[in-house]
Amino acid sequence: MSLTDFKVLSFDCYGTLIDWESGILAAFQPLLDHLPPNHLYLSNPQALISFLNSIQAALEMENPNMLYKDILIACYNKVAQNEGIETTEEERNKFGKSVGSWPAFSDTVDGLLRLKKHYKLIILSNVDRENISKTLSGPLRAVKFDAIHTAQDIGSYKPAHANFFYLLDNLKHDFGFDKDELLHTAKSLPADHVPAKQLGLTSAWISRGHDGVSGMGGDLKDFDGKVAYKWRFPSIGAMADAVEKAFSS
CATH class of the missing domain: 1.10.150.750 (DNA polymerase; domain 1)
Incomplete structure (x- = not known):
């Protein structure tokens, strides 16, 4: 499996792109x-x-x-x-x-702009429309996302499977892509990577923090056998570096 196999990246926003x-x-x-x-x-x-x-x-x-x-x-x-x-x-x-008002991580915007050259970008976030609109017009205003899906739109919060079914349904309806063309990218182990494994979604772990451990993202040792991410990157910037290398080889 290669990073060049995918057409779409879906992101958790807060904790992954934004410094929650x-x-x-x-x-x-x-x-x-x-x-x-x-x-x-x-x-x-x-x-x-x-x-x-x-x-x-x-x-x-x-x-x-x-x-x-x-x-x-x-x-x-x-x-x-x-x-x-x-x-x-x-x-x-x-x-x-x-x-x-929460800031983007220093690598986020540049990393997303580089990733945008190769993929469609989608946000799947546990937040409401009013709050995410401020983020999109604020710290992430330089990035044009192809779709935004919030908990308010869906009526449930991750790790509920309904949120990922909503993502996949819209991926097929709006863009004509299937599940195997999507790479879900997130920090949180319990909210994102556990359901990704359960649903057979390919995922990339953005392991921000010391050894990936954080109060909101979980500790990897607590999720042994429950997650199955294919790639691990310390930041969105590092992921963009790996993507550029993969597409240039």
Whole structure:
């Protein structure tokens, strides 16, 4: 199997293209300012990321039709309540709509522009239309995607198989491509690579972070036998390097 075998790349957005962790921590700052200097979340931000990710995943599973901005607000409320911190409606709403301010990774835009020369690009994201529109007109404005599919469009959140069936149905209907012509590209092991293996999708792991471990993307040792990605790259930029080499050989 070669990287030249595919016609389309589908991407998770937040955590893969956009720096979800840095963005979410910056958005949490008003709440973090209320914590004592020795608090775990200040000395170890990954503890907050991991806790937030567990709350978010549970909410998405229990409330598949809930908008992502409302999922974020509920997460913010949960953390605040756990710490005994009072928050305002304005503060909560700002957090829920903070997605568009989250930055792209430094390699993302250049990498996507290079990948665009060889593939159609699609986003399959666990987010709502309002928030992703801000990302597309903000940090990713230089990239023209061929399709955008959100949890709001589908009515469920990854890792639900319905999200991937929606992707494949639209891939066939809109572009005439089949599953074996698609390479799904993502950071998150539980949200993307587990269902990819279950559904027989070829995937590439963007293993950002130290040895690929992160609060939102999972730890590879916890998914032994549950994922089967064909390629592993540390970044979108590194993936673009490998693609260019494959197409030039």
